[in-house]
Amino acid sequence: xxxxxxxxxxxxxxxxxxxxxxxxxxxxxxxxxxxxxxxxxxxxxxxxxxxxxxxxxxxxxxxxxxxxxxxxxxxxxxxxxxxxxxxxxxxxxxxxxxxxxxxxxxxxxxxxxxxxxxxxxxxxxxxx
Amino acid sequence: xxxxxxxxxxxxxxxxxxxxxxxxxxxxxxxxxxxxxxxxxxxxxxxxxxxxxxxxxxxxxxxxxxxxxxxxxxxxxxxxxxxxxxxxxxxxxxxxxxxxxxxxxxxxxxxxxxxxxxxxxxxxxxxxxxxxxxxxxxxxxxxxxxxxxxxxxxxxxxxxxxxxxxxxxxxxxxxxxxxxxxxxxxxxxxxxxxxxxxxxxxxxxxxxxxxxxxxxxxxxxxxxxxxxxxxxxxxxxxxxxxxxxxxxxxxxxxxxxxxxxxxxxxxxxxxxxxxxxxxxxxxxxxxxxxxxxxxxxxxxxxxxxxxxxxxxxxxxxxxxxxxxxxxxxxxxxxxxxxxxxxxxxxxxxxxxxxxxxxxxxxxxxxxxxxxxxxxxxxxxxxxxxxxxxxxxxxxxxxxxxxxxxxxxxxxxxxxxxxxxxxxxxxxxxxxxxxxxxxx
Numbered sequence: 375x376x377x378x379x380x381x382x383x384x385x386x387x388x389x390x391x392x393x394x395x396x397x398x399x400x401x402x403x404x405x406x407x408x409x410x411x412x413x414x415x416x417x418x419x420x421x422x423x424x425x426x427x428x429x430x431x432x433x434x435x436x437x438x439x440x441x442x443x444x445x446x447x448x449x450x451x452x453x454x455x456x457x458x459x460x461x462x463x464x465x466x467x468x469x470x471x472x473x474x475x476x477x478x479x480x481x482x483x484x485x486x487x488x489x490x491x492x493x494x495x496x497x498x499x500x501x502x
Numbered sequence: 503x504x505x506x507x508x509x510x511x512x513x514x515x516x517x518x519x520x521x522x523x524x525x526x527x528x529x530x531x532x533x534x535x536x537x538x539x540x541x542x543x544x545x546x547x548x549x550x551x552x553x554x555x556x557x558x559x560x561x562x563x564x565x566x567x568x569x570x571x572x573x574x575x576x577x578x579x580x581x582x583x584x585x586x587x588x589x590x591x592x593x594x595x596x597x598x599x600x601x602x603x604x605x606x607x608x609x610x611x612x613x614x615x616x617x618x619x620x621x622x623x624x625x626x627x628x629x630x631x632x633x634x635x636x637x638x639x640x641x642x643x644x645x646x647x648x649x650x651x652x653x654x655x656x657x658x659x660x661x662x663x664x665x666x667x668x669x670x671x672x673x674x675x676x677x678x679x680x681x682x683x684x685x686x687x688x689x690x691x692x693x694x695x696x697x698x699x700x701x702x703x704x705x706x707x708x709x710x711x712x713x714x715x716x717x718x719x720x721x722x723x724x725x726x727x728x729x730x731x732x733x734x735x736x737x738x739x740x741x742x743x744x745x746x747x748x749x750x751x752x753x754x755x756x757x758x759x760x761x762x763x764x765x766x767x768x769x770x771x772x773x774x775x776x777x778x779x780x781x782x783x784x785x786x787x788x789x790x791x792x793x794x795x796x797x798x799x800x801x802x803x804x805x806x807x808x809x810x811x812x813x814x815x816x817x818x819x820x821x822x823x824x825x826x827x828x829x830x831x832x833x834x835x836x837x838x839x840x841x842x843x844x845x846x847x848x849x850x851x852x853x854x855x856x857x858x859x860x861x862x863x864x865x866x867x868x869x870x871x872x873x874x875x876x877x878x879x880x881x882x883x884x885x886x887x888x889x890x891x892x893x894x895x896x897x898x899x900x901x902x903x904x905x906x907x908x909x910x911x912x913x914x915x916x917x918x919x920x921x922x923x924x925x926x927x928x929x930x931x932x933x934x935x936x937x938x939x940x941x
Contacts, residue, residue: 378702381709382605388713391609394616398505403618403674410618417619456620456629459636459675462648 404433416451420496423451424473427496431471432457435489435498441469446479470499507672508615508680512607514669515684516600519546521575524585539596544692544735547685548761554665555658555768559812563638564665602705603687606712610683610721614676617718622912624723631657632678632723635664642816654819656809658768659725682727686720687712689734693926696741698934707933711926714859720919725770729920732765732773736780737884737923741930743788744880756794759784760801767809772894772917774809777802779890787883828903838901847899850910854918861918864925867932877935884927891921 386392397406411417411425419426428443440458442465445451455462473496475481486499522542537545553574557567579586593600620629630647635657639646644657659682667678694708720727739759747755763781766773781802785795813820855861868874895917902909932938 377706378602378709381706381713382602385606385609385709385713385716388716389609389613389718391612394612395505397616398508398612403504403672406616407618410616414619416622452622452625454625456625456633459633461630461633461637461639461646463646 404429420473420492422447422449422474423454424496425454425457427473427492428454428457428471431490431498437469440465441471441498442467443471443473444481445473446476446481447474468501470497470501472497472499504615504672507670507677508611509608511666511670511677511680512604512611512684515607515666515681516603518575519543519550519684519688520589521578521586522546522582522589523549523578524582538695539592539599540688540691540695543688544738545758547688548735548758548765551658551662551765552761554661555764558641558657558661561640561642561816563640564635564661564668565638568665568669598701599705602708603691606687606709607684610687610716611680613718614679614683614721617722618676619722621719621722621724627655628660628663628723628725629675631655631660632663632667632675635661636667636678641812641818645817654813656768656770656773658765659728659770662728663723679721679723682721682731685731686727689731689738689923690715692738693734693923693930696738696930699938703933703938707929711860711929714863715919715922724916726916726920728769729766729773729776730922732762732769733776733920734923734926736762736766737927740780740784740883741927743784744883752790752794756790756798760798760805763802764805764808767805772898772920774806775894776891776921777805779887779894783883783886783890786886787879826902826904826909827898830901835901838903843900843906846906847896847910850907850914851895854910854914857915858918858922860922860929861925864928868928871932871935873935877931881927881931884924887924888921891924 397409401409407429408419408426411423411429412419414425417423417425419430424445431437431441437458438460440455440460440462443453443455445453455465458464470486472481475495475497483499485502487502488497489500490498520543523546550571553571554567557570562570631644634643634647641657662681663678665678666681667673667675670677690708690711691704694704694711697704697707715730720730736759739755739762743752743755743759759780763777766777781798785798788795810820855865895914899906899909899914
């Protein structure tokens, strides 16, 4: 019996069961999602694939359908429309999530209203 | 609230797959033991997933699939009410097993619920099909997905992901992936059930395998965990098939094997090759009547034709991974077989082997095992399966047209992981042959 308890304890420690249970009890799914992708090597809150910012916009503006996502990163990136739980043909063109913007990059803001701006790098825009 | 929903989801898996089709009669007058709880879970998982798959072929969306499934369960319960009451008693008789099962499930589920992220392939290919099914799309709607979204890949994993996402209360995507954890755990239990030792020893080996094989990365929406689980069920069946069985048991287990091959074919492209290798090695090694061997061969061909037909009917492309193997002309093949490429594959293979602790563990046991060749004929099927799978990996890599090192870095670990259950057979054989008991 001690061997079983010992092995179970190792498993519990390996997955950091208590720490993760605490996070599940104290943070909602959207917060955990943002934290998880912040640590992800392909993403971040407002860098690389920017899952965190996209999730933040979806949650705070209660978006049911994906807006157009424009990622100005120089790297090869995927556009995570799946965060909205809709297939790509449901994308709406009147709203835009712009990520990885930098001053040396060209984007015409004149046609859009800025609804959200994170560090002048990630934006949520609506067509005027 | 979310924590309670995770527990409810786990209890849902445990209870949905506990309602049994009455198959105990098959094991009357059997030289082997009667079916136990894990055998029943294994049987139900294989049959119910095949049922989901069959219903999807009829172009039903998951709402209709679930309604049909629950009607099926209702009739099963109604006509087997006495049997069901007896099954309820078995829960108290197997309380220790259920406690271990529940703890393992909750630990893995909490990790999945907190880690959340999807892997590269999951975001590129599998999630799009899952979302299609979740939003009540059918197999026919898969053709509307972007070509780059892997719409022509097999879809079983996405279908299961969507079904259990749909029946969760919170309707968050990761609830569907908790089902992968359930199949994974039951598949390891099914393998360790083949130990000829005490229940206690089986639980210890189960926990050791769990500790050595569990990694969140396998639950990030990739389908290799399903391949691992179906291969584990297959490995467990193979061990059974090489033990004394009467005709009824033999046919029953071969029927389950064919159903498992169907699941492999519909999980990932390489599943078809695994199914072919498994059937081939059993035809070669299993001492069965010729007509049963013919039945196995015809079944495999029928399953592959079924996959092609279903894709043809719904206008889906059946092309096998056209990304990576474009030039298969004789000159093209000849030009790709170079010493450099062979050396690179071997080098990365060694790295991949060293990262898989279960394979290392099984190889060490194989090396230190006394009388290796005493039961060689009984285990020949296993060595053939492992060697043919490794030969398949080697061929796939040597013939690829895209960056070989990128392919090796991103795929070899997962391919090896999916065939690990056949290495676990070596561990089980070692324990059985040496009559080892954990005390």
